[in-house]
Amino acid sequence: MPYPFLHGLNPEQRAAVTLPHESALILAGAGSGKTRVLTTRIAYLIQSGQATPGGVLAVTFTNKAAKEMLTRLSAMLPINTRGMWVGTFHGLCNRLLRAHHREAALPALFQILDSADQLSAIKRLLKSLNVDEEKYAPKQVQHFINASKEEGLRAEQVDAYDTYTTTLREVFAEYDRQCQREGVVDFAELLLRSYELLSRDTNLREHYQSRFRHILVDEFQDTNRLQYRWLKLLAGPATAVFAVGDDDQSIYAFRGAHVGNMHEFERDFSVQKIIKLEQNYRSHGNILDAANALIHHNAGRLGKNLWTSEGAGEQIRLFEAATDQEEAAFIVDEAKALQREGVSLADIAILYRSNAQSRVLEHALFNAAMPYRVYGGLRFFERQEIKHALAYLRLMASSDDDGALLRVINFPARGIGARSLEQLQDAAKTRGVNLFEAACMRVVGGKAGTSIGNFAALIEMLRGECADLPLPEQIEHMLDKSGLLLHYQGEKEGAERVENLNELVNAAAGFIAENQDASLAGFLTHAALEAGEHQAEAGIQAIQLMTVHAAKGLEFHAVFLSGLEEGLFPHENSRNERDGLEEERRLMYVAITRARRRLYISYAQSRMLHGQFRYGLVSRFLGEIPGELLKAINTSRSHSHAAWGAPSPAPQVRASAVTAGATWRIGQNVVHPKFGAGVIVNCEGGGDDARVEVKFRDHGAKWLALEYARMTAV
């Protein structure tokens, strides 16, 4: 056997890895060894001489996944992975555009805008165009622009049927002009620009098409329409595309992911046969059965059933709490018990649908002195002080970057206010120069004018002094001379920010050690394309708290899935979205399949939400899990709230309100003395101020206080 890495693969995995030169779709269920198949396939192709490292392109969604792939590859093969094109869609597009910036009509040192940079660029543009920000919310404009680009559309190709869209379209066009002028590129632009480059430039396209005989795509279900078209364009007649994905784990439709790409791929690339990886190496049987049963409620799946050779294992533990606090207390108690049994805290996760839910959990963990770690929130390169530092660096690298200039021209404060900035911007516009040049020309008079001139001189000075310094020293120098460091040192709560700024110097040192391209521009690109670690790292001895989205791709010995209430999970906003409920169900599927051995699912009858108590019903998803897989483990304290009926025997739990002897639940038919017949469709509040929404046959929907409404159940 010349390929030792094929050992230990199951028949389907092996079939996928050793597939002949043809495009293939691998349907890889949760925990089925997807990454292993992907990397082993590459190793096999290279080892068997079917591909050279330079002829392989592998694309992922996150930097973490790309790194993981490279690490595993170099463990399997004694090759230099440098020549391989392994990276994220954005990273690869960046690489392409850097190499052919002239053909793509971009400056050699184009900067990349992250979402926040893009938003401020849009705000600035709206102001200069005198567009009403009330009517055209910057966030919506941003979404419009990005969504258009992700459909492959430029401003002039967007349909406008009313004045509103016409304005949006105009702003879009103007935005692109502004970016071009300033030499910056947003995330969607990276994709679209390289797509356009390849489709326009036949020579270039054919060059890459014949070079990449193998394209491999990870998390294919997460590709958007533009990414799919990009792949189609890059794949030449002799290219085999190896797409690995799981339609059941598509949870990013809200940001443009298009699962339909899987069907289209099958057709467009004449896929002979879909290989399904259904053997799961992660979870015990009951957990998989629950996941299978749940996801079965979705329509239009490609179809897949996870199985394991391990035993059924434990039942899923179901806990009904009276309040969110009680739910948190329960989780803490159970986690402590697990810890006593010897389970590592790092192997316990508490998952929730939305970040707002973490507060109560954190509070309970904190009071119990349990170490925990919350994932999510601001990442390193997104922090204010880092953004400021990067803006200085960007301005040093390129005078055209108006956005960077505006960010730091008065930070730290130099007495340059809105007034003088306006003058500066006007002057720049009439003279057709960028803000930095205008600043150098000292077009603004008075004291502020002097400050502006001094600022320009500062940047010039930094450029001169940094020219021959190694990158980390350049940054140190800038932090010092710009006054940034001093500013934060003088701030009451600035210690952490100072620390982060020092960390930026370290990051630069790490960057030059790992990359051949040790330039400032290279580092800035790195900073934009890789905002820093957001996903959980193994090894930290603390309970892991994160959203279900953030947990995708991870696994834990024990998982607490909290807040299984209608309106929360599935989230109520999902009701308005097309196929929203199905995406929520896939999210639930992802959540369940994170657990290896033990899964807890909990919900609370009442919960503090948006500053007031909300009373929810148990999530419909619990009803979609077969009862025999669940074990209710309610403790006595959960029955303390009299306003709610005793839970019906689990798992067919039904939250219901009890008032004056009558039981109300959603779906209950009622008769009202004034409004007549109707059906309860929603409920809110509890106890004395419980209210229900009743949809009346003849009077529409109304909210009624249970205490006063004299309804009869029918």
Add this chain to the structure above:
DNA sequence: ACTACGAGACTTTTT
């Protein structure tokens, strides 16, 4: 130019 206060939002998120 900076602080303070009130209004309004508030699902999920990588690049």
Add this chain to the structure above:
DNA sequence: GTCTCGTAGT
């Protein structure tokens, strides 16, 4: 409840 954002006041 808590955070951000924008405006008004100092």
